[in-house]
Amino acid sequence: MRILFSLMSTFSILCTLAPAKAAAVPDYTQLFPQVYARQGPPLKRIALTFDDGPDGTYTPQILTILKREHIHATFFVLGTQILRYPNVLRQIHREGHALGNHSFDHANLVKLSTQGRAWEVTTTDREMRRLMGIHTTWVRAPYGSINAAVLQQLGQMGYHVVNWSVDSNDWRSLSAEQVEKNVLTEVRPGAIILQHCAGNPREILTGSVSALPTIIHTLRARGYTFVTVPELLSPDTRTVHAKHGK
Numbered sequence: 001m002r003i004l005f006s007l008m009s010t011f012s013i014l015c016t017l018a019p020a021k022a023a024a025v026p027d028y029t030q031l032f033p034q035v036y037a038r039q040g041p042p043l044k045r046i047a048l049t050f051d052d053g054p055d056g057t058y059t060p061q062i063l064t065i066l067k068r069e070h071i072h073a074t075f076f077v078l079g080t081q082i083l084r085y086p087n088v089l090r091q092i093h094r095e096g097h098a099l100g101n102h103s104f105d106h107a108n109l110v111k112l113s114t115q116g117r118a119w120e121v122t123t124t125d126r127e128m129r130r131l132m133g134i135h136t137t138w139v140r141a142p143y144g145s146i147n148a149a150v151l152q153q154l155g156q157m158g159y160h161v162v163n164w165s166v167d168s169n170d171w172r173s174l175s176a177e178q179v180e181k182n183v184l185t186e187v188r189p190g191a192i193i194l195q196h197c198a199g200n201p202r203e204i205l206t207g208s209v210s211a212l213p214t215i216i217h218t219l220r221a222r223g224y225t226f227v228t229v230p231e232l233l234s235p236d237t238r239t240v241h242a243k244h245g246k
């Protein structure tokens with residue numbers, strides 16, 4: 001479904017933008033600095049993020065690797081998946097990782113009404129509270145699909161919206177070598193890396209899981225440390241960010 005949507009959205013973007021190349025995409029990090037981020041300040045810290053879970057196949061494997069490496073990551077979870085795998089959700093939380101809200105059923109928030117968007121986010125939030133008693137203010141929009149209306153609404157609801165600066169493209173069932181290359185060639189200080197910990201049956205994430213130890217060891221050798229998204233984007237680091245003037 002994601003593949004289909006991706007093709008459709010690429011097609012519609014091409015159709016929309018082709019006649020008017022001058023129509024630049026707004027820089028939402030400048031327009032909504034308190035609400036939206038794609039990366040952290042330019043320090044040698046990186047956030048690993050895993051979307052679309054939890055599941056019973058890949059998520060536990062990823063948790064095992066992260067535990068062995070003593071790394072805390074951030075998991076943007078779906079409402080549909082936390083209802084199916086509540087114990088894996090609890091394990092993520094128990095092992096010290098950060099949790100974010102990835103909507104209820106992977107809806108494209110840009111295409112929904114105000115009420116529909118609120119339902120997607122608050123229903124997942126309610127289930128997380130019910131299952132674990134926690135509330136997260138961190139949201140990742142499915143497909144990274146955002147616009148001013150989405151950011152304004154989620155900001156008013158008290159959420160922070162986080163996309164990514166490095167896309168592993170792992171959901172395309174890539175090999176470990178391809179995932180490693182996609183990540184390691186794009187990483188910069190403050191990067192937020194996108195991987196997945198669940199997907200539809202056509203999205204084989206074996207390569208992505210296999211790539212994870214290499215990604216971690218290589219980035220450590222380059223002097224990076226790993227933090228959660230809340231740590232990466234905390235007000236303290238935003239202050240540092242401002243001092244750097246970027």
Ligand SMILES: [Zn+2]
Pocket residue numbers: 051052102106142143
């Ligand atoms: Zn997703």
